[in-house]
Amino acid sequence: MENTKTNAVEMKNVTKTFGSVVANHDVNLTLRTGEILALLGENGSGKTTLMNMLSGIYFPDHGEIYIHGKEVSIRSPKDAFALGIGMIHQHFKLVDVLTAAENIVLGLPGGATINRKLLSQKIRDISQKYGFDIDPDKKIYQMSVSEKQTVEIIKVLYRGAGILILDEPTAVLTPQETEKLFRVLRAMKDDNKAIIIITHKLHEVLSVSDRVAILRKGEYIDTVETGKATQQSLTEMMVGHSVSLSIDRPEGIPKKDCLKVHSLTCINSDGVKKLDQVSFDAFGGEILGVAGIAGSGQKELCEALTGLYPVKGGSILFHNEVDGHLVDENLVGKSPDEIIKKGISMAFVPEDRLGMGLVASLDMVDNIMLKNYRQNSGPFVDRETPKKTAERLIEELQIVTPGVHTPIRRLSGGNVQKVLLGREIECSPQLLIVAYPARGLDINSSYTVYDLLNQQKKKGVAVIFIGEDLDVLLEISDRLLVLCGGQVSGIVDPRTTSKEEIGLMMVHVGDQNKENQANLQKERKEAATHE
Amino acid sequence: MDNIINLLNAAVAAGTPLLLGTLGEILTEKSGNLNLGVEGMMFMGAVSGLAGGLAAEQWLGGAGVMAAVGALLISFLAGALGALIYSFLTITLRANQNVTGLTLTIFGTGFGNFFGEILGQRSATGFAQVTQGTQAMFQPIHFGALSDIPILGKLLFSYNWIVYFSVALAILMAWFFKKSRTGLNLRAVGEDPATADAAGINVTRYKYLATIVGGGICGIGGMYMCMVTCNGIWVHGCVSGYGWLAVALVIFATWNPARAILCGIIFGGLTVLRMYFPIKGLATQFYDMVPYIVTIVVLVITSIRQSREHSQPKSCGNNYFREER
Numbered sequence A: 001m002e003n004t005k006t007n008a009v010e011m012k013n014v015t016k017t018f019g020s021v022v023a024n025h026d027v028n029l030t031l032r033t034g035e036i037l038a039l040l041g042e043n044g045s046g047k048t049t050l051m052n053m054l055s056g057i058y059f060p061d062h063g064e065i066y067i068h069g070k071e072v073s074i075r076s077p078k079d080a081f082a083l084g085i086g087m088i089h090q091h092f093k094l095v096d097v098l099t100a101a102e103n104i105v106l107g108l109p110g111g112a113t114i115n116r117k118l119l120s121q122k123i124r125d126i127s128q129k130y131g132f133d134i135d136p137d138k139k140i141y142q143m144s145v146s147e148k149q150t151v152e153i154i155k156v157l158y159r160g161a162g163i164l165i166l167d168e169p170t171a172v173l174t175p176q177e178t179e180k181l182f183r184v185l186r187a188m189k190d191d192n193k194a195i196i197i198i199t200h201k202l203h204e205v206l207s208v209s210d211r212v213a214i215l216r217k218g219e220y221i222d223t224v225e226t227g228k229a230t231q232q233s234l235t236e237m238m239v240g241h242s243v244s245l246s247i248d249r250p251e252g253i254p255k256k257d258c259l260k261v262h263s264l265t266c267i268n269s270d271g272v273k274k275l276d277q278v279s280f281d282a283f284g285g286e287i288l289g290v291a292g293i294a295g296s297g298q299k300e301l302c303e304a305l306t307g308l309y310p311v312k313g314g315s316i317l318f319h320n321e322v323d324g325h326l327v328d329e330n331l332v333g334k335s336p337d338e339i340i341k342k343g344i345s346m347a348f349v350p351e352d353r354l355g356m357g358l359v360a361s362l363d364m365v366d367n368i369m370l371k372n373y374r375q376n377s378g379p380f381v382d383r384e385t386p387k388k389t390a391e392r393l394i395e396e397l398q399i400v401t402p403g404v405h406t407p408i409r410r411l412s413g414g415n416v417q418k419v420l421l422g423r424e425i426e427c428s429p430q431l432l433i434v435a436y437p438a439r440g441l442d443i444n445s446s447y448t449v450y451d452l453l454n455q456q457k458k459k460g461v462a463v464i465f466i467g468e469d470l471d472v473l474l475e476i477s478d479r480l481l482v483l484c485g486g487q488v489s490g491i492v493d494p495r496t497t498s499k500e501e502i503g504l505m506m507v508h509v510g511d512q513n514k515e516n517q518a519n520l521q522k523e524r525k526e527a528a529t530h531e
Numbered sequence B: 001m002d003n004i005i006n007l008l009n010a011a012v013a014a015g016t017p018l019l020l021g022t023l024g025e026i027l028t029e030k031s032g033n034l035n036l037g038v039e040g041m042m043f044m045g046a047v048s049g050l051a052g053g054l055a056a057e058q059w060l061g062g063a064g065v066m067a068a069v070g071a072l073l074i075s076f077l078a079g080a081l082g083a084l085i086y087s088f089l090t091i092t093l094r095a096n097q098n099v100t101g102l103t104l105t106i107f108g109t110g111f112g113n114f115f116g117e118i119l120g121q122r123s124a125t126g127f128a129q130v131t132q133g134t135q136a137m138f139q140p141i142h143f144g145a146l147s148d149i150p151i152l153g154k155l156l157f158s159y160n161w162i163v164y165f166s167v168a169l170a171i172l173m174a175w176f177f178k179k180s181r182t183g184l185n186l187r188a189v190g191e192d193p194a195t196a197d198a199a200g201i202n203v204t205r206y207k208y209l210a211t212i213v214g215g216g217i218c219g220i221g222g223m224y225m226c227m228v229t230c231n232g233i234w235v236h237g238c239v240s241g242y243g244w245l246a247v248a249l250v251i252f253a254t255w256n257p258a259r260a261i262l263c264g265i266i267f268g269g270l271t272v273l274r275m276y277f278p279i280k281g282l283a284t285q286f287y288d289m290v291p292y293i294v295t296i297v298v299l300v301i302t303s304i305r306q307s308r309e310h311s312q313p314k315s316c317g318n319n320y321f322r323e324e325r
Helices: A047-054 A077-082 A100-105 A118-128 A145-158 A175-190 A203-206 A232-238 A299-304 A336-341 A354-356 A364-375 A384-396 A414-424 A443-458 A470-477 A499-507 A509-529 B003-030 B038-061 B065-092 B097-122 B133-137 B150-158 B161-177 B180-193 B193-198 B203-229 B240-253 B257-276 B286-304
Strands: A007-018 A021-032 A037-041 A064-069 A070-072 A085-088 A163-167 A194-199 A211-216 A219-225 A256-267 A273-284 A286-291 A313-322 A325-330 A346-351 A431-435 A462-466 A480-486 A487-491
Touching: A007 A047, A007 A194, A007 A480, A021 A037, A021 A194, A021 A211, A037 A047, A037 A175, A037 A203, A037 A354, A047 A085, A047 A163, A047 A194, A064 A163, A064 A354, A064 B180, A070 B257, A077 B150, A085 A145, A085 B133, A100 A118, A100 A145, A100 B180, A118 A145, A118 A175, A118 B038, A145 A175, A175 A194, A175 A203, A175 B133, A194 A203, A194 A299, A219 A232, A232 A443, A256 A299, A273 A299, A273 A313, A273 A354, A273 A487, A273 B065, A286 A470, A299 A431, A299 A462, A299 B161, A336 A364, A354 B150, A364 A384, A364 A414, A364 A509, A384 A414, A384 B193, A414 A431, A414 A443, A431 A443, A443 A462, A470 A499, A480 A499, A509 B133, B003 B038, B003 B180, B003 B203, B003 B240, B003 B257, B038 B065, B038 B097, B038 B203, B065 B097, B065 B203, B161 B180, B161 B257, B180 B203, B193 B203, B203 B240, B257 B286
Parallel strands: A021 A219, A037 A194, A037 A211, A085 A163, A163 A194, A286 A462, A286 A480, A346 A431, A431 A462
Antiparallel strands: A007 A021, A007 A064, A064 A070, A211 A219, A256 A273, A256 A313, A313 A325, A480 A487
């Protein structure tokens, strides 16, 4: 093959500016045929911009791009297709009500009708070649995230792409799905395809790539062989200074009662049990981690605790001071508003930051006001106090924003998360529930978030941390609750439990656990009768 | 029994303009444009169809086939013109679709009634009317022996040509959405224009074409009201709410052209119910209300039943702008 000798892609001194912001400055990048190149960089380091220039979405200000040794100018996604470049975007571009096959063939030239048999056969051929698992006649809206991603990849392959760009493909996948994706990528590599994978997860970079190209703040730093790199060396190149990679877990903080959840059961509108007899305690001064495969009831748990999801059975007892007495108040059946009015401060950082957490088109001040405008007396709202709060948050949490009046949607993911967390912490809660707080965040921002959670823990706040990265969960939490299909498959001590054991618990509810749960309930009953 | 067969026969004839309006609007909505101007486009089609027929009689040598073809073409063009205005405003200038559609209804209604009156004033008799030869063109066709078969002949082979044309159009459209490549691309545009754009589909062209052709089909529906329902005479306000019924029928038909045939017949039947099953003492106004009451009931039922696939194209009502994030 002659292609193996030339570079699939060569970008020379590519520069792109948006107004006064330099997104890429004299970036050089080489991609060989038959290799997986990881493009590593923090959020806002210009990875996606660089790749968008390859896929024809942006056009570089200056610099040259060579594809298979020939200088080209890519002015539209169509040009990119013609050169065999296919990009799989972070947000899938698929039509929900159409089938996988229909999405794959969309917009392609051809006869008046589509030969569906032939199309399905072709898709199966591609699937078999690289080890995909897909049903061409399944509709997109019935698919899991991982299946949708598969459709996107096949769509690109079907169009004959030899150069594939994947923008943060693992951000939405479970560890198992990620492993499956990597197997496919390796199969494609063996088929002499050139692959660029954008990511900031270091262990993935190390496990899948052949070489790593690092960008920092729009500047090209270096390309290194993966074999010669370590997590530490890559981080330093990416961040520009040495960072400690271990997450702090402050120990010895006095625990106090906060939340007792007892046999919590929730049923969704289709009659499916989303939470089944969930019982656990959360203490002030500790971080309770919640692990589980996506869709194991994490969302329902959060929403049931905050009064957003109807509860079928069980109780949620919140330890609180009422008129000078400490009582356990049952929160079941109370609306979020009532819960807030009762003086129970509970902060909730939902997984869908711009959907449930913040209003994207409002600015920081207005978003902060959403939480406390009821405290105003009289018909007018006070904008001064929230404005000051916003300014303080910007300073304390180092939020990068043009100003307090910039709509939230213009901020980057990490900064949006800081705004949300900052606002919730501002009301000094007794209980803080966070769901996937570091999703899509780069290393620096992630660690800022972890620090914030630890600070809250030190203050005596009970933190419930719903996460997906087991490494992080094991390091940060004091106790780890594992969910499996809406049931609690165990609450373990992360200091003594391995990742593999938790992985098993995530897919299987053991008998021992059922016993534990039964014991816990018995103890509770006894305690209740004693009182 | 005879009554039922007569009712069914009349229902098909009365439901055809509804079917045409519904088909036009389905095509439009499939491209992601919610055009509430069906009523207006039907009015434009009605008056232009009549004018086209009259013009053909005058200049192309008399009544008959030429006049009918003229009416068909001109009414299509008039509806398409209304839809072109709508398209330019919403697709190119990105004006609000609801407001533009409502405005088009007001404009079209005025356009129809204004030119209808002018046609009437300029004719010798004082009202605009096509000749008997042309009127005959819009009468039920007699298929010889076929039409004489008892029951079946009356049910299947005793309609004017536009009825058959509409049913054929509905089936063609169903095939187009389901099987053809262009139809698939069009559905993608209506569901998710950004995705369609990224797949290399010219979103603007698809939207323009679907909306304009859809408007033209609505225009033919209006021509039917004037030429068949009103016998080729201009009657002030002749479309009278059929356009609005068509908009609702799109929902009832769940954006499925084949199902629209059935919906057209049901609602056509409701509009003529009074003639076949009169109940003594019941005011005619009550019968006039029935189609609208049923529309409300149908809308309530269809909104309760939620289905991903049989629902409005997702981007319907929203304008597409590539650079918006």
